[in-house]
Amino acid sequence: MPDDESTPETGSPRPRAKGRRGRPRGRRSKAVLVTAWAAAGLVVLGGAGLGYVYFKLNGNINGVDINAALGRDRPRNVDNGSMDILVLGSDSRSGANAAYGHGQDGARSDTAMVVHIAKGHKKASVVSIPRDTLVTRPECTDKHGRPVPAARQQMFNSAYAVGGPACAVKTVESLSGIRMDHYVEVDFTGFKKLVDTLGGVDVTTSRAIHDPKSHLRLAPGAHRLDGEQALGLVRTRHGVGDGSDLGRIQLQQAFVKALLNQVKQVGVISNPKKLYDLADTATSAVTTDSDLDSVKQLAGFAGSLKDIGGQDMTMVTLPVRYDPADANRVLPLARADAQVWSALKADKPIPASAVRDSAGDKGDAGRVVGGR
Template structure:
């Protein structure tokens, strides 16, 4: 699945910044990495027509966290090579509208975690999915109550978010990878559903039936246009495909993201200012970002920098892992292979195929359940 080409030259954008040097707009349909990116691009379009108040209106929707301020200088070097790394989390908070999922559990966890590496030139990207059940050495983190959690070895990755929210999640990823995260994006369950509904659904083709009462999903084999509820069920299901573990679910998530990108590329949103505004309202209400993307204008600039990436120029892999010998319900990173992944991203190079060939991830029948392309 990994691409074998190196980085692409082009825009020289400083890592960590929300903006960068503007490129001449391209004709035809814009391309976006996610539905949220489309919404942010919508803000630019509307603001450019003189509706400057839209920025102020949408700013009130966004939630942001000052991760740079919280982590200070105890971070990997900020490498200025034109690339960008973003930690993207799907939060499974059980509060409020999310309460119908998970049987009444309290608190929140990172149900989905991906590191998005955008190569220099912003024409290609690699996505590395981190299984939530990965056992890691978690650093010390400040807790929501003002105390400190000491962390330690053999801690589940998704507990980082439970312990210390976005700051601890970013800190854990940076300690694992040695790569500084330039940005942070988080979408919660209810926001994800609304975003898919606002986009008009996402079309996928399933090669087999998928039925999982825990994720509220019941699909026959064939082509479907998934609404928000069904899309959420697909990216969360783990019992209806493969061996019922998290690695199979990641394959479904990756297939869905590619389908979402293709769908977004085909929607003529730019012809309807109202649809753009509605989408922007939904997306900004669903997002939590780092403070550098905490204003609609900054988020829009960031999103426009991603619009040249489509699914064909995106490599998606799972962090190289193997099943833990003590607890087979958990996975542990393969040291040598994991280093290959981090070294490649740090050097702004494609992830080599040898990094994932012996991994338990990216294998099994789950990857063939949803038709690719």
């Protein structure tokens, strides 16, 4: 699958777009929030009953020391009972992910969501950041400790590409002025395996979806999707909406709610094998910050989120407009973005006025899929 996007590591001028606005692009994204949240939720289900496999599960989890990498150059840590988590999906095509395409170096944060857990942990607000948003990337260091210079007019997902998780976190903190309490990442294979281990996901489609790019074909009506189908659904652009990445984000958000509601209904306590399989898959699926990289820590984190279902979440896309110089890029709407981030800082609901003029929350792609 060829890469048709400009290289984020250079400061060279971006090519002008040809064709219609919102033309689809090469790489694919995942509903990473689903996997991350499900992983945490399933670990807490098994925390008390898995004793003898504790160390096996503990060894599954990959951790990244974000705090050490970023040091003191971060927004103030406000302890008001709320929590902010950056959830990323990397689009690496290495290892088992090679089946989903080639033609790119390294990996990028193909899906990014800032999850704000309100005080009391009964409600959540989720802000999706489009991968093609042009931002000022702050100076950071890569995973080897080498400096990465600041750069203007860079795609948001370039931060992960050039500097890994820590640079992605620093870019989000620079955009929002909000300190991220945690970091969670998942990839194609982890997402697919978790859906299969859950036994599939029940969704209802309001119209047919046919996308030869993601190999997905669904008739209108009720479906139980396996992992491959679920991955196809959250990757699809061509089968739903106008073919843009913004429409795909809406589809992902709808799928997140459907799967979260289903995860809460899965009864596994009485089935030790199912319980172990879910915990093993979940802990293998994620990379976290070092404050969550053990079963005990991840279980405690999950326990704090267990009361939040799809109906308790408000999901928006960061307010943006299409770049008039390049229809394949979007630009932040500064005033509206400030409203979104201010609401999260104050632990208040995101006002409807913030997304009223945004290109990100127009269209009906999100209404195509619902839970059963």
